[in-house]
Structure formats: structure tokens, C-alpha cells
Amino acid sequence: MRKKQCIAMLLAGGQGSRLGILTKVMAKPAVPFGGKYRIIDFPLSNCSHSGIDTVGVLTQYQPLELNSYIGSGQPWDLDLNSGGVFVLPPYQKGKSGEWYRGTANAIYQNISFIEQFNPEYVLILSGDHIYKMDYNKMVRFHSRSNADVTIAVFDVPLEEASRFGIMSTDEEGRITRFEEKPPHPTSTKASMGVYVFTWSVLRDYLISDEADPTSKNDFGKNIIPRMLNDGLKLMAYGFEGYWKDVGTIESLWEANMDLLKNPPAFDLYDDKWRIYARNPVQPPHFIADTAKVSDSMITEGCDVAGEVERSILFAGVHVEPGAVIRDSVIMPGAVIRSGAVVTRAIVGEDSVVSAGCTVGAEAREGESNLIALVGQHTELPENFVVKPGDQIDSDMLRLERSLNV
Amino acid sequence: MKDVMGLIYTSKNETSLRELTASRAVAALPVAGRYRMIDFMLSNMVNSGIRNVGVIMQKNYHSLMDHLGSGKEWDLHTRNDGLFILPPFLTRDNVGSYRGILDALHSNLTYLRRSSQEYVILTNSHTVLNTTFDDLIEFHEETRADITLVYAHKDPSEIDETVTLSPRHVYLTVGEDGVLTDMEIGPTEPKSHNFYMDIMVLRRDLLLRIIDQAFAEGITDINRELLQRNVHNGPMRICGYEYKGYNHRVETINSYYSLNMDLLKPECRRALFGTHPVYTKVHDEVPARYMEGAHAINSLVADGCVIEGTVENSILFRGVRVGKGAHIKNSILMQGDTIEGGVEIEHVILDKDVTVLSGSRLIAPKLYPIVVGKSKTV
Numbered sequence: 054m055r056k057k058q059c060i061a062m063l064l065a066g067g068q069g070s071r072l073g074i075l076t077k078v079m080a081k082p083a084v085p086f087g088g089k090y091r092i093i094d095f096p097l098s099n100c101s102h103s104g105i106d107t108v109g110v111l112t113q114y115q116p117l118e119l120n121s122y123i124g125s126g127q128p129w130d131l132d133l134n135s136g137g138v139f140v141l142p143p144y145q146k147g148k149s150g151e152w153y154r155g156t157a158n159a160i161y162q163n164i165s166f167i168e169q170f171n172p173e174y175v176l177i178l179s180g181d182h183i184y185k186m187d188y189n190k191m192v193r194f195h196s197r198s199n200a201d202v203t204i205a206v207f208d209v210p211l212e213e214a215s216r217f218g219i220m221s222t223d224e225e226g227r228i229t230r231f232e233e234k235p236p237h238p239t240s241t242k243a244s245m246g247v248y249v250f251t252w253s254v255l256r257d258y259l260i261s262d263e264a265d266p267t268s269k270n271d272f273g274k275n276i277i278p279r280m281l282n283d284g285l286k287l288m289a290y291g292f293e294g295y296w297k298d299v300g301t302i303e304s305l306w307e308a309n310m311d312l313l314k315n316p317p318a319f320d321l322y323d324d325k326w327r328i329y330a331r332n333p334v335q336p337p338h339f340i341a342d343t344a345k346v347s348d349s350m351i352t353e354g355c356d357v358a359g360e361v362e363r364s365i366l367f368a369g370v371h372v373e374p375g376a377v378i379r380d381s382v383i384m385p386g387a388v389i390r391s392g393a394v395v396t397r398a399i400v401g402e403d404s405v406v407s408a409g410c411t412v413g414a415e416a417r418e419g420e421s422n423l424i425a426l427v428g429q430h431t432e433l434p435e436n437f438v439v440k441p442g443d444q445i446d447s448d449m450l451r452l453e454r455s456l457n458v
Numbered sequence: 459m460k461d462v463m464g465l466i467y468t469s470k471n472e473t474s475l476r477e478l479t480a481s482r483a484v485a486a487l488p489v490a491g492r493y494r495m496i497d498f499m500l501s502n503m504v505n506s507g508i509r510n511v512g513v514i515m516q517k518n519y520h521s522l523m524d525h526l527g528s529g530k531e532w533d534l535h536t537r538n539d540g541l542f543i544l545p546p547f548l549t550r551d552n553v554g555s556y557r558g559i560l561d562a563l564h565s566n567l568t569y570l571r572r573s574s575q576e577y578v579i580l581t582n583s584h585t586v587l588n589t590t591f592d593d594l595i596e597f598h599e600e601t602r603a604d605i606t607l608v609y610a611h612k613d614p615s616e617i618d619e620t621v622t623l624s625p626r627h628v629y630l631t632v633g634e635d636g637v638l639t640d641m642e643i644g645p646t647e648p649k650s651h652n653f654y655m656d657i658m659v660l661r662r663d664l665l666l667r668i669i670d671q672a673f674a675e676g677i678t679d680i681n682r683e684l685l686q687r688n689v690h691n692g693p694m695r696i697c698g699y700e701y702k703g704y705n706h707r708v709e710t711i712n713s714y715y716s717l718n719m720d721l722l723k724p725e726c727r728r729a730l731f732g733t734h735p736v737y738t739k740v741h742d743e744v745p746a747r748y749m750e751g752a753h754a755i756n757s758l759v760a761d762g763c764v765i766e767g768t769v770e771n772s773i774l775f776r777g778v779r780v781g782k783g784a785h786i787k788n789s790i791l792m793q794g795d796t797i798e799g800g801v802e803i804e805h806v807i808l809d810k811d812v813t814v815l816s817g818s819r820l821i822a823p824k825l826y827p828i829v830v831g832k833s834k835t836v
Contacts, residue, residue: 340769347749
């Protein structure tokens with residue numbers, strides 16, 4: 054195998070339980086985003102544009118959808134003879150064989166995969182953020198500053214800082230303190246979950262961490278604090294631009310709506326940094342005589358005859374005449390029937406919102422204004438109501454029906 | 459259908475398509491918002507399970523080659539068989555320009571000989587339809603035909619016979635047993651309404667014999683000198699197979715315009731997109747964006763478009779921008795067109811990358827759409 058300066062390892066095994074029923078049957082990185090993308094398209098496109106042509110994708114939770122989506126890696130130009138994209142599920146080794154126990158353990162279990170490429174640096178990525186980033190610049194920064202680890206950081210408002218891994222640095226950007234979700238944060242530099250490690254250093258730490266039975270085998274909880282304790286050189290790499298964690302229903306909805314801002318908060322039109330995605334093979338969308346569309350994003354295969362305002366329709370969505378969609382995200386193949394009203398909601402893949410249904414409601418001042426969610430492959434009965442903050446899918450409907458009988 | 463190969467013959471540029479075919483073959487003509495003409499025939503073949511497709515090219519094939527690439531969008535980038543692009547090449551016997559399909563096939567004898575399939579489906583590239591060829595092959599075997607020609611029933615009003623076209627339209631008279639009893643070439647008043655679609659199937663070994671013989675006898679016109687002669691008094695059993703689904707031939711500006719406009723009808727959209735997928739080269743476009751104040755009805759809109767104005771009864775290809783206050787009506791706007799604010803457009807076909815400056819008005823009668831060539835500024 055040709056030697057690679059830097060390879061990427063993308064942690065895609067998490068369940069994403071904060072996305073509720075949306076991740077019941079698919080891993081978080083496979084969740085659709087922005088009309089024609091999935092969350093994993095963002096780190097994969099970033100790798101492709103950054104010249105990182107070897108990417109290991111560590112999967113564990115509900116991997117089928119993700120595996121078939123990644124395929125040979127062709128949409129991201131990662132179908133290569135030397136390098137490319139590799140899906141890495143946990144596997145049996147000799148007498149042992151186990152699930153990935155934590156982020157660090159997942160990398161530990163793939164040491165032999167990484168060694169094949171004999172890299173100088175390993176880039177660790179996660180599959181739950183929307184951003185465009187030139188990883189190559191970060192790797193250059195890492196090598197120039199002779200760091201052992203470089204962590205990409207993003208400035209967050211102080212009141213939100215306790216949701217993140219927070220770093221304090223000296224004037225040169227060297228990390229002096231690292232706290233995972235501190236209750237009383239003293240800095241606003243949040244870890245983006247993007248790390249560059251010098252491989253020889255990380256390798257030793259992974260092995261010794263594995264030998265420690267008390268460790269949770271997690272980068273944020275174990276590896277980074279130990280490296281800091283041992284006096285290694287940890288650098289913070291400041292990132293400016295759009296970066297959004299889409300780990301909750303509310304933030305996923307918000308990040309989608311960010312695309313509709315004028316000018317958009319996140320620019321998908323950048324010719325030099327296109328976000329690649331697997332194409333759904335559908336004709337252009339059709340807007341009927343009865344349609345009323347404004348301030349929205351609509352993609353291939355849609356057939357729109359109703360009213361669509363400030364919303365994002367994914368491939369193959371059908372909106373019947375008289376249906377109303379406002380401030381919502383409608384995922385691939387969903388059908389919104391006549392007379393249904395969908396407001397501030399996410400409707401999952403291939404679901405049907407039947408006639409007369411009301412999903413979600415307008416935002417009101419002083420209220421919590423939560424998002425309503427209809428899961429995947431769910432057909433709502435006619436005139437069904439899904440309140441803001443409620444989640445409903447076919448399993449729940451079945452349960453409800455059996456309780457009513 | 460592993461035992462069938464496909465051959466698509468892309469004609470020379472057709473003058474009756476004016477500017478649209480000035481720099482591209484008809485096969486590469488953009489249609490239906492995101493496709494090229496050839497995508498339909500190529501997808502039909504792939505959807506029929508055909509794994510070996512040759513595309514015979516003549517002039518102006520740059521854009522066609524760019525579009526087809528390695529054939530990966532059609533899953534034809536395989537180790538065995540796959541997509542074969544066959545441009546003309548100069549040899550002792552070949553002057554680089556074909557005098558018809560027989561001549562073109564003779565130049566590609568090696569490819570045909572090397573292929574392993576039993577049958578060949580030979581088609582032109584100016585017809586749009588969405589089908590699979592399984593029934594055709596079954597018919598061909600059942601009728602024990604040597605050659606089966608595919609036709610569609612057309613009402614005379616559907617066909618514009620006033621335009622002199624090359625090649626001329628062909629009409630078939632078919633007996634009850636499916637065997638052809640007559641073949642008319644370019645009649646002013648055809649006896650039959652069975653319009654030959656330029657799709658035929660025959661055994662590969664028979665095709666090889668026909669090509670050899672045609673070359674020896676100096677025959678170049680496949681319709682008149684080979685098929686018609688045989689129908690009247692020849693040894694071959696030539697049958698006609700009726701294709702009953704939607705099909706549309708593009709050979710004039712009007713037929714190009716009406717094909718695109720057909721796609722605004724739900725039954726035509728269903729016929730062309732509702733059954734088998736149509737593959738095409740992928741561009742990584744952003745979903746279409748409708749801005750505040752945009753107004754769009756009865757239109758087909760591709761990804762990458764940004765609409766601020768009004769769009770009515772129109773086809774917008776990928777990446778078209780429609781400025782504030784612009785009004786697009788009954789028009790076809792190809793990839794990358796920019797319509798500035800306040801522009802009024804009706805019955806217009808804009809080729810790729812055209813810019814219409816603010817304040818312009820382009821309004822044409824329905825029967826004679828304005829055509830603006832590639833990369834022009836109006």
C-alpha cells in the first residue's frame with residue numbers, strides 16, 4: 054500500500070439517541086439534510102476537497118442504510134485503487150471479538166487498518182456536524198507547530214459552552230486545560246470533534262488506554278486528559294465559518310432552516326467546495342398550476358401542487374393540492390395529502406401525512422416552540438394531530454391502536 | 459437479456475434543429491430539464507439488462523463523449539463488455555465520414571465481431587421513450603423473424619411532413635402474421651400510419667452478413683436498398699412490432715419544443731419517468747431555491763435553479779437563474795442560463811449559458827419559437 058501522509062477515521066457508529074425516532078432504523082450520519090444530502094456527505098466532501106483520499110468509516114449502530122449509501126465512495130471521488138473509503142464495522146479477532154466500546158476503543162480496534170497506510174497523521178472526525186473545512190490546512194498547522202495533537206475549536210456563546218468539550222489555551226494556542234461539558238465554563242473555545250493526531254503518539258496512548266480497565270476508552274474523557282497530564286503538546290486550531298451540531302431534533306431543524314436565510318448562513322453554492330451526495334436518479338421536480346411556492350428549497354422528483362413556504366423538500370416528495378407546508382423539513386419520498394397542514398415539523402422518509410392531519414403549530418411567543426416529528430415509513434390516519442414537541446411513528450401508532458381496542 | 463447487445467447510431471447534425479445542433483449531435487441535445495437525448499435509449503438498454511452498448515458517433519461528438527464518459531452513470535463501466543464509444547477513424551477503407559448506417563457499421567466490424575451476444579438492437583438516437591426491450595425480443599423469437607422493425611401508430615396530424623428531412627420518414631404496412639407487406643419511404647400521403655421508429659432487432663451473425671454483402675454491392679441506404687427491397691421480393695422475413703407507449707421523435711425545433719412541453723402533462727411525465735429510471739450524468743447541484751416573492755406554476759424545474767421572478771408553463775434546466783420581476787412563459791431554458799430582472803420571455807428556447815440582460819423582451823409566436831444559441835448574451 055502506498056504511504057499516506059494523513060488518513061481520516063470517521064466515527065459513525067453512534068446511535069444519535071437525541072434525534073429520537075429519526076435514528077431508530079439508521080445511524081445519525083445517514084440522516085437526510087438540506088434537501089439532497091445526508092449528514093455524512095459533509096465530512097466526506099471535506100475530505101475529498103482537502104485531498105485526504107483514505108477514509109475509514111467506523112460503523113456499528115444500524116449500519117445498513119449508511120453502508121449502502123457510502124457504497125464504493127464514487128460520489129465523493131473516493132473509489133480509488135490506492136486508498137478510498139472503507140467501511141469498518143467491529144469484527145471477530147482470534148478468540149476475542151467485541152463491539153466498539155468507545156471512540157478511542159473503536160480506533161484501537163482498527164490499528165492494523167491504519168498501519169497498512171503507514172500514515173504520519175490521523176485525522177479523527179465525527180458524523181454529526183454541518184460545516185465546510187479544509188482539513189489539509191489543519192494538518193499543515195499541526196505539522197508546523199510540532200504538536201502531538203491538534204483539536205479544531207469553534208467559538209460558542211458562553212451560555213452554551215457547558216454543552217461542549219471546552220478548552221483553555223495560552224497566547225500561542227497551546228491547550229492548557231480541557232473540560233468535557235463543564236458546568237461553569239471559563240472559556241468559549243469548544244471542541245468540534247475534529248482531531249489531528251501524530252499517529253505514533255496516538256498509537257501508544259491507545260494501547261496503554263486499552264490496558265487500563267478503569268478507562269471508558271473515550272477521546273474526550275480519557276485520551277485527551279491523559280495526554281494533557283503527561284505534558285504533550287496539544288494545540289487548538291481555530292475554525293471560523295459555519296459549524297453546527299445537528300445532534301438534536303431542534304438543531305437539525307434549525308440547521309436546515311439556516312439554508313433558507315438570505316444570504317444563506319451556510320453556502321452550498323460554492324463552486325470550489327461542492328458538497329457531494331449520492332444522486333437519487335429522479336427527474337426535475339414539477340410545480341403544478343395549483344402550487345404556491347415561496348422561500349423554499351425543492352429538489353428532483355418532487356411533485357408540488359400545494360402550498361410550500363419556508364420549507365425544504367427532499368427528493369420525491371409529493372404535495373397534493375390544498376396541502377400546506379410551512380417552516381418544515383420533508384424528507385425523501387414523503388406524501389402530504391390534500392387538506393393536511395404541516396408547520397414547524399420534520400416528516401421522515403416515505404411517510405404519509407393523510408388528509409386533514411395537523412402536524413406541528415406556529416411558533417408563539419413565550420412558549421417552548423418545539424418541533425413536531427413524524428418518523429420514517431409512518432402513515433398517519435386522517436385528521437391525526439401531532440403537537441409541537443411530539444414524536445410519532447408507525448410503532449407508536451400500532452401501540453395506540455391496540456390500546457384503544 | 460444477457461444475450462443482446464445494443465448499438466446506438468447517432469446521426470450527423472440535423473440542420474432542421476438550427477442553432478441547437480450547431481455544436482452537438484442530436485444525441486447530445488439537452489431535453490427534459492436534466493437529460494440528453496441519448497440518456498433515454500441508453501437507459502432503456504441498461505434497464506433491459508443489456509451489458510454491451512456501442513455508440514456510433516460521427517461529427518461534433520465532443521459533448522456526447524464528455525456526457526457519456528466511462529459509462530459509469532449507466533453502470534456500463536464494467537470489466538467485460540460495457541460502453542463502447544465508436545467515433546469515426548481514418549483507415550485505408552474509411553474516409554472518416556459515413557455514408558449512412560451500413561457504412562458506419564462496416565467501419566466497426568471488429569467491435570461487432572468481437573462482441574459475444576446473439577442479438578443486436580440497433581437504434582437511432584433521436585427518439586425519446588422509456589421502455590425495456592424484453593417483449594420485443596420475445597416477439598422477434600416467436601415470429602421467427604430475421605429482422606424486426608419497431609413502429610408506433612401515429613396520427614398524420616402528429617407528424618410534420620412539410621419539412622424535408624433526411625433521413626425521410628418510413629411507414630410500414632404489416633400483415634396479420636406480423637410480416638411487413640409494404641414499406642414506404644418519405645411518402646407525401648402515407649398509406650399506413652405505422653411510423654417506423656428506427657429501432658430494429660436482428661441476430662448478430664445476420665447483421666455481420668448484411669454488412670459484408672452491402673459493402674460488396676456498394677449499398678449504403680439501409681432503408682431503400684436493403685429493407686424495402688427485401689419487403690418487396692427478398693429472402694428475409696421482416697416483421698413489424700408495434701410500440702404502444704409514449705414516444706417522441708425530435709427532428710425539428712417544433713418537435714423539440716413539443717417534447718419538452720409534453721412533460722408538463724402528468725401522463726407524459728408518468729410515461730417517461732414513472733416506470734424505469736432514466737440515468738444521466740450527475741452534476742452536484744444544490745436543490746432548486748425559490749426566493750421570497752417567487753411565483754412558479756405548471757413548470758419542470760431542475761436542481762441548481764434560483765428563482766426570484768415568475769415562471770409559467772416552462773422547463774428550467776439545471777442552474778438557471780431567474781431575476782426579480784422577470785416573467786418566463788412557455789419557454790425552455792437550458793443549463794446555466796441567467797435571466798436578469800424585469801425580462802419578459804415567451805415561446806423561447808435558450809441554449810446553455812445564455813444571459814438575457816435586464817429589460818429585454820423576447821416574445822415569439824407559438825409555431826415559431828425564438829432559438830438563442832449557446833453562450834450568447836441578449
